[in-house]
Structures are given as structure tokens and as C-alpha cells.
Amino acid sequence: MEVLASHGFILLALACVFGLFMAWGIGANDVANAMGTSVGSRALTLKQAILVAAVFEFAGAYLAGGEVTSTIRKGIIDPAVLTDTPELLVFGMLSALLAAATWLLIASMRGWPVSTTHSIVGAIVGFAAVGISVEAVAWGKVGTIAASWVVSPLLAGSMSFALFISVKNLILDHENTFERARQYVPVYMWMVGFMISMVTLLKGLKHIGVDFDLGMGSKFTNAMVVSAAVGLVVAFLGSVLLRRIKVDGDINSVDNVEKVFGILMIFTACGMAFAHGSNDVANAVGPVAAVVSTVQSGGIIGAKSAMPWWVLGIGAAGIVVGLATYGWRVIQTIGRKITELTPSRGFAAELAAASTVVLASATGLPISTTHTLVGAVLGVGLARGVEALHLPTVGAIITSWVVTLPAGAGLAVIFFYVLSAIFG
Amino acid sequence: MAVKPALSDVLSSSPLSIMERHAEACLSCVARLGPYFEAAQGGHWGKAEKLQLEIARLEGIADEIKLDVRKNLPRGLWMSVSRPDLLELVRMQDKMANETKDIAGISLGRQLAFPSKLEKSLFKFIATVTEAAEKAVEVVSATRELSRSAFGARQVTVIMTKSVTVEKIERRSDELQSKLRAKLRQHEETISPVDAIFLYQLLTNIGEIADHAEKVSHRAQIIAAS
Helix, strand or coil: CHHHHHCHHHHHHHHHHHHHHHHHHHHHHHHHHHHHHHHHCCCCCHHHHHHHHHHHHHHHHHHHCHHHHHHHHHCCECHHHHCCCHHHHHHHHHHHHHHHHHHHHHHHHHCCCCCHHHHHHHHHHHHHHHHHCHHHECHHHHHHHHHHHHHHHHHHHHHHHHHHHHHHHHHHCCCCHHHHHHHHHHHHHHHHHHHHHHHHHHHHHHHHCCCCCCCCCCHHHHHHHHHHHHHHHHHHHHHHHHHCCCCCCCCCCHHHHHHHHHHHHHHHHHHHHHHHHHHHHHHHHHHHHHHHHHHHCCCCCCCCCCCCHHHHHHHHHHHHHHHHHHHHHHHHHHHHHCCCCCHHHHHHHHHHHHHHHHHHHHHCCCCCHHHHHHHHHHHHHHCCCCCEEEHHHHHHHHHHHHHHHHHHHHHHHHHHHHHHHHHC | CCCCCHHHHHECCCHHHHHHHHHHHHHHHHCCHHHHHHHHHCCCHHHHHHHHHHHHHHHHHHHHHHHHHHHCCCCCEEECCCHHHHHHHHHHHHHHHHHHHHHHHHHHHCCCCCCHHHHHHHHHHHHHHHHHHHHHHHHHHHHHHHHHCCCCHHHHHHHHHHHHHHHHHHHHHHHHHHHHHHHHHHCHHHCCHHHHHHHHHHHHHHHHHHHHHHHHHHHHHHHHHC
8 A cells, every 4th residue: 555655656657658668569560450451452552541540540549448448457357356455456557568568579579470459468367367366357257358359350250251242242243343333332431430430429428528319218329320320421421532533444344443442441441440449559558547546546446436538548649659650661561461452352351340349349348450350351251352361370370369368477477576576 | 670460461462363474474485486487487597596495485484483373372371262273274374385385396406397388377377376375364364353353253254255265266276287287298298207297296286285275264264163
């Protein structure tokens, strides 16, 4: 208890620095997988991609990042076990941040495709189980999270499969491909607008103090109506853009049709960046929020006080800085490599992945955006949309996520003992 | 900091586009056969030698691409088309180039030209064979296009139609070959027996280019229908 009073400021400052570092890492590394698809299919230029990512990552983090943040902050650890020793939670969260960031740095240098989400969850579970006690971990919740890591790529894969099959049946298999594309693509745009609007209305508005009620009965139906309208606005905007496409040669040639999907991909890229922000910012911000609320409330864990929203701001800013300083180069690298995913495929993968991630964000499940996107790409491949997929890489991804859990946990335990020794 | 973006490694480069490149390289080889025999029939052996070297060089390029294809089709690749079909396709395409190189080699090595009375039919025969190869490569390109439009029914029809054209041309080349053989027989008295044997051999080999072209288009058709 005294530790929190005497070293409160240092602990807070450390939390902010570690959190920023982690957010920087997410912006530098993770965002690239979300945005690279759009750059690779030439739907967006590098500059446009960075702009879209900056705006929508921030919006996603700030408007829809709350649920996952609260899971990381107080869902994985059982607060009841720690009421007498709140300083352990603070040390633990700090060491979890440091462990995850260190592991990500090591993995990035070695070129392993690891997930930020898995690192931070592994680290938190690690310090809690080993450093405190096995009962300190809310195993039920951890089980749900682990299950969601398996379910999310499968769900995204099924969705992208269905989306791409629908594109094939509605558009690609017909004589007047271009006209049909221009007819149906706004429907997919509507989906993007609807999805972002739904999660913002249901999860985001309450903390910026906006309250709305159309008198539709439940909050959900209210949101449905407004989101459907927002979707229509988005679709209208999209169809205006679609009318401005310049076609060369045969109007139904693959190149001209891909231009239509290229416009659609601008929208799905926004959705992807929003989804990524809403889920992954929590990896950096969740532990910081835990430290901040514990220190500020003078050691009351899981205090009823609302989550300090400026913390989400720190995470969002960190992501944008990471993107601006380093992430753009990674986007460029990916963009150059994944030209195989043309807009008609890329959009299906992005829309499926973004929907899955946003759904997880709304239910407070921290999942890996990259893995979800890989699942979605495999789904498109299953619908024969991609010529060749390299399965050993999929194996490497699975291996790396199995390895990441004990690695993050081990590092967190070490840092936990070090921090306890210094401050305790 | 070296970053390994997981996503870009999952997507492998498209095998069908390399296939198309290989087909085009083989075609550029076959397309030199006409000019070669024009030089040979005119007795310009210097020029013929240059063309033969050119053919050999192009065949080498095709070989390199073929190896590239084989290297780029590891077992862990999950493809929308079957791996054995692709390997068979590239083998057939390569045979068109190999055959061309052999023909130019045999003719140049013995400075062997056809009797001048056969020239007109010979050029027509070679033009027909070259056309078969051209059309076969078009089928391969259409298969690539088919994959871009995700194996839609519309593109499959295009391929079937193109494939029928290749068959027709191949049949025409067979007819031209048997006529040439008959004519050559009438000139047997005027040429040395060894030369005659090799001339028949050349006719067979030229005809085989069209056979390979037909097999290429059949294999592409199988890929399209799969």
C-alpha cells in the first residue's frame, strides 16, 4: 500500500512509457498487416493508406476500444484475490507490458510472425499464475479468450468464403460484369458503414457523453436504425465515386471490373483500420489503465471509477506515431509483396476480417487481427479466389502463437520479480 | 529491425502467370522456325546459323523459366489448380521449344534444305504449325484470365472455343504433312538416301510441334474445367 503512495508517480510514468512503447510497436508492425492488403492491390497509395490508418485506427481505438481494454485491465485477473496487495497488480501489469514489448522486439528481429495480443495475454496470465497464485487467474475468461483465437480465423474464413462466392455468383460469372459490379458493390459498402456505425453506437458513444434515443424500444434497435441510415450514406458516397471510374478498352475486362472493387477496397480499408484500432489498442492500453486506476484510487482494485479515457488517447497516439515513424515502411514492403490479392479478393478478406474483429471488440475479446486476416485470406483461397497459398507459413503462424504464450509468460515472471525487488 | 509480415508470406506468387511467361518464351522459339527455313531454303547458311543460335538461346530462356516453375511449386503450396496438371502443362510447353531447337539443329548440321519444288507447301506447313502454337499459348493466357475471374462459367466457354481451334489447326497441319511426304517421295530420286531420311525426319518433327501445341491446349482445358 505504501509503495503506491510513495512511488505512485514513478509507477504511473513507467506505465505510460511502457504503454507508449507497446503502442508504438503495434503501429510500427501490426498495422502493416491490416493496411498492406489495400496497398498491395493498389486500391490505396502508400500516403493514402497511412492517412486512412491514422484516422481510423485512432477512431477505432477511441470509440470502440473500451471493451477489450477492460478485459485486459480486469478480466484476466481475478481482482478479489488481490484486494490486500494492490501493488502486485501494478508490478504485474508493468512487467506484462515490458515482457510483451520485449518479446515482440525479439520476434520481429528474428522474423517470427507473432501476435501482440497473444504476447500480452500470455504475459498477464504468466505473472498472475506464477508471481501471485494460480487462483489469481480468471481461467474461465482465459479459456474463452483462447477459444476465440481459434474461432476468429475460422469465422473470418467462412465469411470471406461466403463474400467471395457471392461476388462470383452476383458479378464475375455474368456477361455484363462491369455494370453488375457497379450495381452490387454499394451493398458491400453499406455493410462496412453499418458495421462501424453499430459498434460505435453500441460501445463508443457512452464515454464521449453522447446519448441518443429514437424511442425504438431497446438500445440495439435504435442503433440498428441509425446504422442502416449511416450505411446508406456510405453506399451513396461510394456510388458517386463509382460513377467517376474511367474505363479503358473492353468495359467488362478484368482490369476495369477490378477498378470498381478498388473503390470498394478504400471503404473496407477504413473498416479494417477501425477494427484493428478497436481491438489492438487494448494490448497497450489495458495494462496502463489497470495501473492508472489502481494508483489513482489509492489501491482499490477494480474500483468503480470509470476507466480514464485519456489512456485510450495515449494508445491511439502511440499507434499513429509508430505508423508514421516505422510502420509505413512495413506497409510498403507488404504492399509490394501481395499484389496477388486483387481488389475483388482483397475486399472480401478485409471485410470478413474487419467484421470478425469488430465483433470481438464489441464483446471484449482480445483477438489477433493478423491471424483473423490470414484466416480470411485462406477463406478466399478456398473459394478459388487466390492461385497459391503457402501453407508452411500458416504452420509457422500457428507454431509462433503456441510459442508466444510461454515466452511472454516467462519474461513477465522475470520482470515481475525484478520490479518487486526494486520497489517492494 | 527485420519484420516478417505474416500476411505477405501466406500469399505465394501466382503459378499461372509464370506458366504464361514460359508459354510465351516457347512460342518465341517456334516463331523463329519460319525465318530459319526461309534462310535455309535460300541457301543463306550464315543467316540460318544466326537464327539457329537465336532459337537455342530462346530455348535456354524457356528452360530457365521451366526450372523456376518447378522451384516455385513446393509441396506446401495450396493452389486453386492441381500441381500435377501445372507440371504437365509446363512439360508440354517446353517440348514445343525443344522440338524447334532439334529441327533447326538437324537441318543446320547437315546443311539440309528441302527440294525447291516443296518450298511453298513447306512454308505453309510451318506457318500452320506456328499458328497452332500461337493459339495454344492463347489458351494458356485465357486460363490465367480465367483464374483472375475466379473460374467463372463465361471464361470456361472462351477456353473451350479456343481449344477447338487448336485441334482444327492441328488436323490441318497433319493433312499438310502427309501431302508434303507424298511430294517428297516423288523427289526421292534426286536426293541422296541419307538426306531423304533426314528430310522425312524433319517433317515428322515439325508436325510434332503442332501435336505438342494440341496437348498444351488440352492440359490447359483440364485445368480450366477442374
